[in-house]
Amino acid sequence: MSTTPRRCDILLVDDDADLLRLVSLRLRAAKYVVETAASGEEALNRLPLVQPRLLITDLRMPGMDGLALFEAVRAQRPGLPVIILTAHGTIPDAVQATREGVFGFLPKPFDPQDLLAQVSAALALSAPAEGGDAAAWRAAIITRSPLLEAVLDEALLVAKSEASVFIHGDSGTGKELLAQAIHKASPRAAGPFVAVNCSAIPSELLESELFGHVKGAFTGAAGAHKGLFVAADGGSLFLDEIGDLPLPMQAKLLRVLQERQVRPVGSTQSVAVDVRILSATHRDLDELLAQGQFREDLYYRLNVVALHLPPLRERREDIPLLVAHLLARLAEKAGEAPKRFAPEALEALVGADWPGNVRQLQNVVEHCVALAVTPVIPLALVRRALRDRAGQLPSLAEARDGFERDYLIRVLQLTGGNVTQAARLAQRNRTEFYKLLARHGLEPALFKGGDEP
Missing domain, CATH: 3.40.50.2300 (Response regulator)
Structure with a gap:
């Protein structure tokens, strides 16, 4: 049989x-x-x-x-x-x-x-059953959206060539995932994939990070550094947020793309590199061109083939699949059975605006899983996670403060307001624990039993 x-x-x-x-x-x-x-x-x-x-x-x-x-x-x-x-x-x-x-x-x-x-x-x-026919090159991209499937079809075609690819898309749409997929589907798949966020590196360090430096090239250069172009030799280099690259660095990058050689800072010798360039930004490069903030000749070098990733609000059919994937991943990480969202809670997730796209969805799911006390996550918890700034992501400091306050409340509830036990559970000394309570306006007496409120 x-x-x-x-x-x-x-x-x-x-x-x-x-x-x-x-x-x-x-x-x-x-x-x-x-x-x-x-x-x-x-x-x-x-x-x-x-x-x-x-x-x-x-x-x-x-x-x-x-x-x-x-x-x-x-x-x-x-x-x-x-x-x-x-x-x-x-x-x-x-x-x-x-x-x-x-x-x-x-x-x-x-x-x-x-x-x-x-x-x-x-x-x-429910996500598609395991053992589906999704190709390995794009397995990390979870979708059933016709919009995104059309982008992936184009990506597969261009992956076979050596053409530079420019990926447009809002922040959090998964531009690096698409770049990785293109690399995996390309003849360079056996080579390295190196990603760099151009906006995350101070401008004075960009040249050294990209092209390398020799020992003693500048103060603090205690040893030689080969740079990311050399690290990506034989593979693909993904330049994320290329729109934030300073104009002087744009000229140096253009020279490298034309000559296919890099010169480390402080060196008189150039090093040949064989690298395919994939780049992306959430900024409008046409507007930057018009303002003189991005070189036209570099733009055409990078933008040989352009792919546009749709925002999450334009592919809402993917939200249940992404949620199921995130819940399973969080459960595996925690070593416990997956939680799930109540039907009305899932509807709220599908209907939300998601200005932060998939990255924001991941944040909200993790928030809900961390605070859920039952296997089924209720609508109220989703509304709470989406409430701040009308659905926008809170800052890291706000998210950290919110989690800290909720954690302190739960510890006080568990210990009935006993600060010594609560501090021990939180692995903090009493003095530090009292300071935390004061900062969040929490009074231990309110959590004691008896006739107290």
């Missing part, structure tokens, strides 16, 4: 043959690919064969019941959403199931529209 995965949208499990047939017909009428199983044990055996994106199971079944099946499935596919149906459902059943991470809970008889709504929300959340 062939074990090639058939891959379906939904695996439906119920010991009632009539109900199994009825529900599967309704789901197939809604254009879903459905596989069925008559027991929990059969479903578990079929899971790797059909690789569903959603599991729907009856709660009460002989042998392995719905919750037992959920626990077994979570061990194999922790990111797979599960909806439980039951004719014997009670509020405690539903509460317990959702606390444990079950996506949805529908009592029988159920409204078909309610079922289809939950199915749609669950499938929006």
